[in-house]
Amino acid sequence: MSNPVESDKKSTDTAKQEVPPPKVVSTPSSPPPAPSAPPAPPAAKLPCEFCRRILDSAENLEKHKKDEHKADLKKLQALHTLSDSIVSKIGAGSSSSFVKPRRFKISVPVKKILKTALYLRDDIGYDSVESVSGVDWPNDNQFEVVYHLTSYSIKALEDTVLALSTKVPRDNPKAPSLESVWKSSEYHERETHEMFGIIFKDHPCLDLLLLPEDWCDIPPLRKDFNLPRRTR
């Protein structure tokens, strides 16, 4: 039985060569592709301390580590341009929380999340949701819903994970369900709903998944569901 595994020497060194700027699918309404930034001279102003930290440690390493660092730096810059282009595309209210090597986070107002999701899936190429997590911020009275997106179709974005987050008021937590954009987020959203009480509008079936049918307590993962006081 011929071994169906084809040796992929080729793919191990893709991580090494220079990552092209994100291939933007040419849709008429897409913004002008970000200019492929020439490797900025190290002295130029660097947007965040991660780049500075990589630069400081660049000097005292031997030769082969150095070009690996150069590739990391270049990819980091590519991520910067990508996240800036997304933020500019969405416009008001959205901001890029951080850009780390291979991870970057963008927070978006609730009203625009559906539009952003469609844009991210069709134009940028993030075609699958890895996990949907709710985070409870009681002191600024908000729930934060974070979608972690990854992409199978585009090779360059394969190792990056975009965290798309939006904030929902704690008293009536309503957020549009992105099940129509990514089918795989259905069960994740159902679980976030039963754990936090966030209502996802027009979700196909929003009843309890993991909790028992007769669960009548407040959603368990909220901070005011204080475990020690309940179990004593």
Next chain:
Amino acid sequence: MAELSSFLVLSAILFSIGVYGIISKKSAIRILISIEIMLNAVLLNFVALSSFQVLEPPLLLTGQLFAMFVITIAAAEAAVGLALMVTVYRAHQSIEVSNLKRLKG
């Protein structure tokens, strides 16, 4: 050994049980069962007569040959009858002979 007449009497009794069954029973399956009983009564008659009677060699075992034919045809008839019953049940949800009045399916 039992003589011919006792066999004939027995098959007559079985046959009349079959007749009683056909007349009095409502469920189609009971009617099919009574038909089977009548057929077997006739079968018994055939074989009894043919083994007690003496015919010339070429036609010696006609009765038993007929018995074999009767058995096979009875089996085929039972199969078709039951297939009919299944389709009737699927259409009317019941095989009470009394309420299978309407002609349409």
Next chain:
Amino acid sequence: MSTMSLSVGPQHPGSGHFRLQLKVKGDIIVDVVPDAGYVHRGEEKMCEYRNLVQNIPHLERPVILDSVGVLYPYVLACEDLLDIEVPERAQYLRVAMAEINRIISHLYWLGIYGIFLGHSTMFMWPMGDREPFIDLAQLASGARVTFAYLVPGGVRNDVPDSFESQALKVIRYFEGRLREYDNIFFSNPLFLGRTKGVGVLTKKDAISLGAVGPTLRGSGIRSDVRKTEPYDVYDELDFDIPVLDEGDSYSRAMVAFLEMKESLKIIKQAVEKMPKGPVKVGMRGQVRLPAGESYARAEAARGAMSYYIVSDAGKFPYRIKISPPSFRNLPTIPFLLKGARLADMPVIYWGINYWPVEADR
């Protein structure tokens, strides 16, 4: 033909702690409602009341089969937040243990797959062949099932020096056994008859349903976190990712089977290339995560697993979100079972390698 509702319940020998409500018309499954949550223990809530190191034993409890695979992303996420560099030897040890655990988990799955098909030998052989690997893991970590071997910053203890020779012996033994598995099970005409063309998952559906692991790679998508985002020393080791295109139960089983061959290669390289040196970074007693958030993923036996840790520099982590591979494979089960035959239900269900405890957390 009226539809009969059948519940492949939490007690059914074919489903584990998980219920599938099937509507069956004749021999065809017409409607499937998965009912998870029978063994939900609130892992994420428990994490918020334990510090960094106390979380390790209870995080690996749900998946006793693949405890290193489950802990790997948690440890990577913590190191990302703590921003510490794991020593070289610890990275090799972690990779070796992860691959040993992958083989243990795949063998368990292959065994149960055999008994589902009524093939008792295919159940007995893998169960027997797990033992040498479990002994190898016991040699390294001291435990047979829940090793708790990975800690943020490296591994708990160094391996005895007989580990390398023992590992090479087990690898030689198992390579011979894999050839026998191939001609007894995978080219067994009745096995092919039962699994070929059953529960076909196309490439597009695999992506849209968010399948991971052998289910994804069985449908022709080359995506394995060890290759797409190499963590620790995976980029220095030479191994392949088996990918098949048919997407039926046979190709999922074949992908898992070939992965075992690759894992053997990885363990051999890791054990031979392992440099001397410290096995963990001294935490100097501070087990507080600095403020910030991190998201890490690793390739567990059943597929890509990820942890999202948010911390506000308090005593305990503020929020830990676990996204296990079985939970992400859950939508594929009803999708594939609709329209399948009742006799194919175990072949499809267990082909997806769904582990109820891991999905419920």
Next chain:
Amino acid sequence: MSEPIENVNDFIKKVLEIAFWVLIFLPMLIFPIILIVENYLPTKISTLMANPDPEMIFALLDSDFFRVAVFPGFTFAAGFAAFIGLWERKILAKMQMRVGPLYAGKFEGILQPIADLLKLMSKEIITPRGVDKPIFWAVPLITVAIAASLLAVIPLSETSVIARTDVGVLIIFAILSFFPIAALMAGWASNSKYPLIGALRALHQMVAYEIPMILAILGVVILSSSMNLLEIVRIQENIWFLFLLPIGAVVFFITALAELERVPFDLPEAESEIVTGWLTEYSGMLFGVILGIAVYVKFYAFAALFTVFFLGGWHGPSVIPAEIWFILKTFLVITLMIIPRGVYPRIRIDIMLRAGWAKLLMLSLLNIFVALLILELGILPVR
């Protein structure tokens, strides 16, 4: 008998029903006792005990009752069946790199079958609610009876055979047709979903595989031009039918596996899908009787039939007595029938039906053609 009797009609019905059951079971019980009391045992035993003279013992050994009850009959078959149970588990264990039953009995678990029987006897027999009691309790009895009735016709040697009939092969076909009835009654009486599916599957499988089996045996009957099993074995004096009709042997082997519901075809009690099929509701000794005794006696009977039809019954160099030859050959066939359980998974119902109706039927027709060809060319020594 718990319903109160309202009117005369019910009373007559109840009397008739009791009369029916008495008339059915009375002859079954009394008849053998009459046979024993009148002809053989009590008088002979007392005199035998007094002065055991060999000639009376030989007369006893030669009597029909001994043949039915002991040697080629039920006790021998049950003992052999118990041993097969142990032998099967031992072979499977060796194939699967494990040890198999070890602790019952000194030498490698030799007493394991007895241990199983005792364990099953100690288990409580639960008859679930809503179960149709008379039929539920009758099924184990019927299964054992049918399985044992196959032994009446199988000749172990020239002398030790129970029934010397000219229609031996037809009797086997007749008994074959009883098995589906037992499965259906068990499935129906258990009054629950899984046994019903199991019973229907058993029915489909047996009907689909009975016809190729009958045609395979037909090939043998054509060659030996007689339906008397003794005759069939006598003709295989110097050449076994296995070499003349290899296709028939293969078809019979496969259909025997299907009839016995052994692994490639054990759909009716497929554990992972429908929990032990039509046997689900049985527990304790009821289960023990069916699974312990009836199934293995049937297994021995089919292996013995294979030896009679294709391996030339008791023929073999006369250094060993005929019966031992027969037992050795049956033992070989049993081992061959056990091996598929270790090698093959279960096949799906539609593959099974398609294989049964299309492929095996074709093979058995081919086999009949080969048999006629051999008859024409006169390869067999003319009788």
Next chain:
Amino acid sequence: MIDIPFLILSVLAIVTAIMALESKEIIYGAVSLAITFLMIAGFFIILQVPFLAMFQIIINVGAVAVIILFTVMLVGTGTVVATARDRKNSIFAITVGIVFAAGLIIILSQWPGAIRAVPISLSIKEWVGGIASMLIGPFTPVFLTAALLLTAALIGALTLAKSEGTPEEVKDG
């Protein structure tokens, strides 16, 4: 003297025949019918025709009774409630049955013609030879029409009972 086996068999046959019709549940009816067929096969053995006895068991007990049991399971389990009209009807049926039986017995008991004291008992070879020669001789057309009729019945039964189609049809149906 009336020999014991014949007596037992005939009593059993009649009782099981009545049970087949009168039993409460149809399942008992089907089982008693199978036993009746068995008794008839017993008679054939008494009449020295073992081949036909086995033939009867294979076809009637093995196939017909199994199909009836199968259909009863699938279909006919409704309990039949006996209304007043039924009781009147059954009394009428019993009288017709008895009259019929009496008539038949009177006619059949004085059966003329050369009657042998003991049924002929032929060895299997002569018997099969006789049947075969008749089949090839005067009865060939009957034999062929029987074969045609059987295939027609087979096809008819299949088309009648064929309901839902293969998995594909069920899925989109």
